[in-house]
Amino acid sequence: MSIFGRLAGIRTVAPVICSSQPRRCKVVDVKDVVQWKFVEKPSPHTASYSGDLGINEPVDLTQPQFAVKPALDVLNRSDEVTQRVLSLEFARGVEKTKYLEERAVARIQRHRFDTESPEAKIARLTVKIREFQRRLMTPEGAKEGGPMRRHVHNMTWRRSGLLRQLRAADYRRFEWVLDQVEVIYRPPLPPGTDTTLTRKSGIRRMVKIFCDNIRQEKLDSLRRQAGRREAGVRARTPRRRRVDRGGGARAGPAT
Structure with missing residues (x-):
């Protein structure tokens, strides 16, 4: 299956926020999020x-x-x-x-x-x-x-x-x-840099960026949930007094 056929089957969930309704989700095609814009390569004499x-x-x-x-x-x-x-x-x-x-x-x-x-x-x-x-x-x-x-x-x-x-x-x-x-200087690109503009390679790069952003958002959400859960566990844990080596008392979690 070509890249276009695989893109047609990719679907993701995007949040939609409305001022009058609670937050809900709807399914959005990748083609509605990732758009290809053709960039015309300038002629060398322009x-x-x-x-x-x-x-x-x-x-x-x-x-x-x-x-x-x-x-x-x-x-x-x-x-x-x-x-x-x-x-x-x-x-x-x-x-x-x-x-x-x-x-x-x-x-x-x-x-x-x-x-x-x-x-x-x-x-x-x-x-x-x-x-x-x-x-x-x-x-x-x-x-x-x-x-x-x-x-x-x-x-x-x-x-x-x-x-x-x-x-x-x-x-x-x-x-x-x-x-x-009145001239703009453009430094030369590193050797081996591919500057060919093609639709297929452009879509692959855009889909990779789009998927990386979704993955990073999910990881950030899981980290925030884990932080809130850990803070709740610490708040519910009772603390007791311990005796240190110097004979004083200090607080610590109950066993």
């Missing part, structure tokens, strides 16, 4: 899986492109049309993502030349992950999102490793970085 709480800030399209930044004084003397053509408004998506990476790194870098610390790498990976997640939500990204999804999954694992490294080195800075980039 924000709920990666732990990203925030989104990338909007890009200032009036900023110049990175290729013309060395000649910024010449660009400022040029006409308005040239400045607009060489701005981020007409730049590729890679240029806009690079601009967001620089803004994110500038908030948490240790000094102005810090580009390879764990904090700077975490900031850059966070911007890339959120940008790919935004593209996957568009119809164009959903069509050709296979490699992009794998890329997001790999970057999420790389960022998790950097966060674990920073957590072991400096926990206070680790908490500060999480607050700055």
Whole structure:
């Protein structure tokens, strides 16, 4: 017989308390007490899986492109049309993502030349992950999102490793970085942990917990009854005076 057939035959007694009637009991099926709720496993490319709480800030399209930044004084003397053509408004998506990476790194870098610390790498990976997640939500990204999804999954694992490294080195800075980039850190599970969600295994675990609770309640009730019975026996037992070695008298139970 399967687990579902055995569960159908399990019945237990649950107390029902009513304000107008004395306490009574009725038979309740286990399926009315133990309920299965399906938990959908998040996709590796979604924000709920990666732990990203925030989104990338909007890009200032009036900023110049990175290729013309060395000649910024010449660009400022040029006409308005040239400045607009060489701005981020007409730049590729890679240029806009690079601009967001620089803004994110500038908030948490240790000094102005810090580009390879764990904090700077975490900031850059966070911007890339959120940008790919935004593209996957568009119809164009959903069509050709296979490699992009794998890329997001790999970057999420790389960022998790950097966060674990920073957590072991400096926990206070680790908490500060999480607050700055708005990310939830989930530590890795121990090796060999089974995270597969199945109906049968979930019902078995819930039934085990339910039966353990019933067993513990009955044991507690028996202990309370035994304590009251022992207290009653002690109260009814007469006590008499005994003579100790020093010649005095003391009270003791009658034989």
